[in-house]
Amino acid sequence: MDLAGVGVWSSQLRYGDAGEAAEAAAELEELGFTALWIPDVGGPVLDSVGQLLSSTKEVVIATGILNLWMHEPADVATAYASLTAEHGERFLLGIGVSHAPLIDSKEPGLYKKPLAATRAYLDAIDATDNPVPVASRVLAALGPKMLELSATRSRGAHPYLVTPDHTRYAREHLGDGPLLLPEQTVLLTKDKDEARALGTDWLRSYLALPNYANNLLRSGFTQEDVSSVSDRLFDAIIAWGDEETVLRRVNEHLSAGADHVCVQVLTADPREFPRAQWRQLAAALRNL
Template structure:
């Protein structure tokens, strides 16, 4: 898919956090896409009002969970949205976490089967993307979708992912942020939003591949880990750290604000991000 209209900065949040009024403001602030977390249901009813409220903003799922959302129904929802808002919806899918479902089996095989159903239902390769962390699923994202939507990663992971994906695939890297110059307070805010993922073996395995130690990933997460996964500091410091993803090969960085004032933080960061291009 083309990334020209996607913009360099997007916003990631639970689907329930987005409102038509809120995404209209985000578009005005210069954010190019919103990414809907929390495993949106197969009907994707949350998507239409957000696209209807905006003019050019892209909306993507990050992600539809393949265990809870049947592929045929998701394909029908995709075609409904694409007919109304051509080119503005990105279907992000993924296998989620083995700890979160009773029907979990080999995720790679399940992803392949899900993509096969989407193929049969006419969902174009270039209108879908895949949650991917490790090399094998990144390769699948490259070969069977527009690209990858990695979560809970660093600029180093972005660099490694770009090498695997090649120069043309979509790469949108999520990163947690908060504007707070007190590192102790910032860690207290961010740690609960990171610690949950230390229970999930796919996330922990990826963090270890990136060089984090057993001590780093042990509960409640080392300060070093928290600082890397939840960027904090002044507006300019956070913006500079986000740009590192772009320098490493990301097409877009999806900001996930972990403080309570989500819109206020995004308002504060928007001019600094715009200055950095």
Template sequence: MRLGTIGAWCAAFTVAPAADARPAAREIEAFGYDTLWYPEGLGTRESFTNAAVLLAATDRIRVASGIANIWGRDGVSAANAARVLADAFDDRYLLGLGVSHPRQVDPRGHTYRRPVATMRAFLDAMDDDPFVSPDGAKVTRPPVPRILAALRPPMLRLARERALGAHTFLVPVEHTRRARDILGPAALLVVEQKVVLARDPVDARRRARGALAWYLDTPNYLDNLRWLGFAEADFARGGSDALVDALIVAGDEETIAARCDAHLDAGASQVAVQPLEEGDPFGRETLRRLASVLLDPRE
């Protein structure tokens, strides 16, 4: 699967009603973005049915789950759902899978543990994928294009071995370099990048810290940041300036473009920009303004 170098990542699609999501998806498609990434949380819109809404509302843009929580369905149902979406919408769907976090898993009645082993077993179930039908029909079972949410080396290696590649989230450019070294040259590497289109640095850091609060209380992200060399002091009081600036790029269009270029130079296949825009949860004004500097009309 070949991806364009710039996608759009928008958390609002995981909670927005269809009446709001459809026109927003069409507008982002019209801006020219290659892929529309959306998440799945505990108690939010279900990932596969949500993808169907977004795909049906659009004509060209690829729609990708970033991510579908593997604790929310079994491997066979995930494979079959992805095949239905690929068949119905001209292979515009990309399945992103992730192990999520204890606070998103344990309330479902599961016990979050052994994330890499659990993901491996889930992929095994997807690949075995039995077909049992009362009519005994013989059918061709096409493979399911998939990408894994991965931050640390064990999951990155699994993404290299068992998927098209990795989707990273809340990472600085240094992580992209390390991830590419682990993945090798052929795998996809899609990097989410939060952006604040603002000229006032005080306002930009305020918005950035507001977006970081949940993640700075989430062990998986903190462990990854420690691996990258950040210390406990960087996580206090909403995050140090160095941490905030490494994870979230704020400034004008050219500043944001430079950060995206840095990820691409470090080995990203695609950078999925996530606007932190006040007033519109879909970030459409930010995406509109960035399109002229980020998007190559030839893609």
């Protein structure tokens, strides 16, 4: 399972038109991206994994992340075994505890003790007849305790909405060996006003979630930065500019200890597959 280089993190591959997702996945593989990451905020995410595996030949398909409150461990283990039997070991199971506002909005009080819940979920997977190998799973992790769990119970960590400084922090906590696979959001525009118009509301929606807000506060940003979506915070989280700007940010993550960076492209229409932008990035990233 090759998890070097650069991948693509895409909600469109998960929730967009299935036919175009299949075509886009095949093209992304041809363009040289080493992994395709999809989110899970409800629905049959493992079916989507299977469809993307069927559309490709060698690229890794990863969940970024499978929401542990929404899937039974036994079902996940069974699906993993079936998918790997059919497609080989190309499925990286990213598992995450999500966020209290999202989970409790559907079932109040369900979200609690995220570290213990993650540990219990891994225990349940390991107790099945077909446990998912440690080498084929990673955890969503931001803080030190979840990073430690990632290092001891999985192949590594998949931090989301983070800076290269957090990547350095995460590597220090993971130590050598475990994989570090951060997400990096990008906007291909040199116009600051356009970047802010496209990215501010997107970023604000994540900052409303305590896990992300608290991680940024822990990383040295102020409450005012978070509340106002300051330029300082915006520029640290979203790499906006031309392809060389994105390349520099990816290199910053790699220099800080990342093994692989998955790039998420924002556009004016979140439902649109940003295929032109993916092609632009692929051409620039060949210089890595």
